[in-house]
Amino acid sequence: MGLRSYIITRILLTIPTLLLLLTMVFLVMRVLPGDPVALHFEKKADPEQMEAMRHILGLDKPLLNQYADYIVGLVDIGYLVAHGFPNLGKSMSNFDEVGGQVFSVFPATLELAIYSITLASLMGILLGVVASKSHNSIWDRLIRGFGTITYAVPVFFLGIVLQLIFGVYLRWLPTGLRIDPSMGLPPPTITGLYTIDSLLAGDVLKFFESVKALILPTLTLGIILSGIFVRLTRTNMLETLRLDFVTAAKARGLTDDNVTFGYALRNAFLPILTMMGLQFAALLGGAVLTETTFSWRGLGTYMLERINARDYTAIQGAVTVFGLLVALVSLAVDILYAYLDPRIRL
Amino acid sequence: MISRTKVKRSIMGNLISPLLSMSRKGSSGWMVIVGLVIVTVIVVMTALAPWISPHNPNAQVGPIRQPPSLEFPMGTDHLQRDMLSRIISGGSVMLQVSAFSVFLCFLLGVPLGLFSSYTGGYFDRAASLVVDAVYAFPGLVIAIAVAAMLGPGVINMALSIAVVYIPSYFRIVRSQVLTIKELTYVEAARATGAKWYTVLYRYVLPNVIPSIVIVATINFADAILTAAGLTFVGLGGTYDIPDWGWDLTDGRKYLLSGAWWIITFPGLMIILLALGFTLIGEGLSELLNPKLQR
Numbered sequence: 001m002g003l004r005s006y007i008i009t010r011i012l013l014t015i016p017t018l019l020l021l022l023t024m025v026f027l028v029m030r031v032l033p034g035d036p037v038a039l040h041f042e043k044k045a046d047p048e049q050m051e052a053m054r055h056i057l058g059l060d061k062p063l064l065n066q067y068a069d070y071i072v073g074l075v076d077i078g079y080l081v082a083h084g085f086p087n088l089g090k091s092m093s094n095f096d097e098v099g100g101q102v103f104s105v106f107p108a109t110l111e112l113a114i115y116s117i118t119l120a121s122l123m124g125i126l127l128g129v130v131a132s133k134s135h136n137s138i139w140d141r142l143i144r145g146f147g148t149i150t151y152a153v154p155v156f157f158l159g160i161v162l163q164l165i166f167g168v169y170l171r172w173l174p175t176g177l178r179i180d181p182s183m184g185l186p187p188p189t190i191t192g193l194y195t196i197d198s199l200l201a202g203d204v205l206k207f208f209e210s211v212k213a214l215i216l217p218t219l220t221l222g223i224i225l226s227g228i229f230v231r232l233t234r235t236n237m238l239e240t241l242r243l244d245f246v247t248a249a250k251a252r253g254l255t256d257d258n259v260t261f262g263y264a265l266r267n268a269f270l271p272i273l274t275m276m277g278l279q280f281a282a283l284l285g286g287a288v289l290t291e292t293t294f295s296w297r298g299l300g301t302y303m304l305e306r307i308n309a310r311d312y313t314a315i316q317g318a319v320t321v322f323g324l325l326v327a328l329v330s331l332a333v334d335i336l337y338a339y340l341d342p343r344i345r346l
Numbered sequence: 347m348i349s350r351t352k353v354k355r356s357i358m359g360n361l362i363s364p365l366l367s368m369s370r371k372g373s374s375g376w377m378v379i380v381g382l383v384i385v386t387v388i389v390v391m392t393a394l395a396p397w398i399s400p401h402n403p404n405a406q407v408g409p410i411r412q413p414p415s416l417e418f419p420m421g422t423d424h425l426q427r428d429m430l431s432r433i434i435s436g437g438s439v440m441l442q443v444s445a446f447s448v449f450l451c452f453l454l455g456v457p458l459g460l461f462s463s464y465t466g467g468y469f470d471r472a473a474s475l476v477v478d479a480v481y482a483f484p485g486l487v488i489a490i491a492v493a494a495m496l497g498p499g500v501i502n503m504a505l506s507i508a509v510v511y512i513p514s515y516f517r518i519v520r521s522q523v524l525t526i527k528e529l530t531y532v533e534a535a536r537a538t539g540a541k542w543y544t545v546l547y548r549y550v551l552p553n554v555i556p557s558i559v560i561v562a563t564i565n566f567a568d569a570i571l572t573a574a575g576l577t578f579v580g581l582g583g584t585y586d587i588p589d590w591g592w593d594l595t596d597g598r599k600y601l602l603s604g605a606w607w608i609i610t611f612p613g614l615m616i617i618l619l620a621l622g623f624t625l626i627g628e629g630l631s632e633l634l635n636p637k638l639q640r
Contacts, residue, residue, distance in 0.1 A: 020476065021482075024476075028492060029491070029495070039495075148621070151624050152620035153620075154575065154578070154594075154616055160601060161613070163601060168604055169604070282484070285487055286486075288484075303490070304579050307490070307579075319488075322487045
């Protein structure tokens with residue numbers, strides 16, 4: 001199978017998974033304890049008001065019709081082109097388009113996710129290589145211990161501790177928000193990522209401010225996620241370093257670094273790549289807590305804010321986007337994997 | 347009753363005896379022992395809280411937000427309560443939530459995995475599809491969504507956490523049973539005319555138990571962290587029940603005043619408890635899968 005037909009098959013296989021995922025989201029939000037409108041009003045509003053809202057939101061239709069509306073809305077290309085975001089229904093609070101709200105906060109989560117996963121994998125791979133090179137030494141033990149402890153630390157606790165040290169005591173870094181409010185408006189939106197938009201606008205000052213605001217959240221999420229990469233890199237490197245081709249490379253007189261990074265790590269990298277895809281879901285979960293800790297206005301804080309407003313249609317929209325994101329990333333990782341490792345396409 | 351002693355014996359054989367021998371030579375055995383000690387100490391401390399805490403954890407006994415001192419070794423919070431007493435009794439919510447959710451996962455995930463894998467066919471394929479979809483989804487996001495629909499409380503928290511982790515049990519049981527059901531002794535049991543549920547319960551299940559124990563201990567750690575996360579986003583308990591997660595969340599409001607003791611001690615306790623379970627799980631998995639051990 002060529003790369004192209006592999007990609008097509010993989011995309012087709014994503015469709016049933018996605019459909020299943022969307023169905024689950026729908027079931028959780030609509031069927032679980034009953035009526036979202038009654039929950040929204042905490043059963044205090046008069047029946048007419050509740051009936052009016054049901055009608056506007058289409059919640060008075062039979063469940064199957066609501067389900068069809070939900071799925072059809074998501075694949076409505078015309079709507080997507082006209083608005084620039086998919087149809088996720090209307091908010092219960094002000095009947096705004098949920099899609100618009102979700103996609104205005106989405107880049108914040110994306111920015112945090114990109115920098116965190118980069119930090120986590122770099123840190124994890126580096127520490128994992130160091131540990132495997134000095135197998136069973138004190139460094140190996142310390143790094144393994146680090147990997148185990150990161151597993152047990154609540155991500156928001158690490159965030160709070162970093163805020164306390166670098167924000168409250170040392171006053172080096174801001175404890176929250178994506179950019180200091182004293183800087184005025186955020187950079188003009190092109191990608192929605194402040195670090196990139198500020199550079200595109202040629203505003204170096206805002207670039208540095210947005211980087212400063214990113215450091216603590218990225219460190220928090222990156223450190224917590226790095227543990228799994230440490231473990232995986234270490235195990236795979238230990239296995240690879242024993243293989244004949246590594247010995248052969250050493251025998252040819254290549255430098256130690258060259259053998260480690262050019263030969264062994266390249267081979268140990270594929271399982272790490274898979275793990276990066278799998279960890280993306282964990283990353284998003286951690287991002288919800290990290291965003292809350294750092295008042296980072298992203299998808300996670302949006303979802304929690306909507307929960308407090310008892311805005312169930314908006315919660316459904318946010319959860320849907322989380323699900324779509326995970327499915328897309330796992331698709332991208334699989335394709336990248338097939339590109340890097342031709343064996344998978346056989 | 348015979349089968350229960352069989353299960354017991356297989357746990358003894360597979361878990362306890364290698365543990366005792368490994369404690370003499372390997373680090374994995376020590377991980378399990380240290381983990382067990384941490385968890386036992388915390389459970390006993392929480393159970394004995396009413397008798398050993400110096401103060402009532404909800405009583406106003408000192409000044410507002412006093413740093414650690416001789417009288418209040420862990421300081422006091424903004425409601426003048428003694429942090430040490432709150433730490434001693436604050437594990438109960440987390441232990442209850444995680445124990446209940448692990449129990450639920452066990453109750454639903456294991457039979458489902460056993461049945462699905464053993465019978466195979468359409469049911470197995472459908473169940474695997476659903477489970478894989480849940481498994482791929484960000485766990486905390488599902489837990490938050492379910493908890494938001496169900497409302498606060500220990501049982502609802504446990505339910506929303508269980509939803510996230512049932513797939514782990516299902517997957518591990520399913521993959522194990524796929525191999526076990528092809529073994530000769532299972533075939534022999536079937537040949538003697540044993541009913542499918544007898545085969546599953548008496549012949550297949552005992553061999554799956556060790557793997558489930560590992561998943562359950564790791565799941566305990568995950569459940570504790572998820573419970574803490576749910577509390578942190580406001581879907582947990584209330585202020586009148588001492589809870590590390592709640593103290594940590596509420597203490598964050600006084601972060602800017604530099605009141606580090608209100609957040610540090612509850613945070614460290616959560617880490618310690620989760621670490622205890624992680625050590626048990628990791629140690630056990632290394633003991634039972636010597637191939638993975640390096």
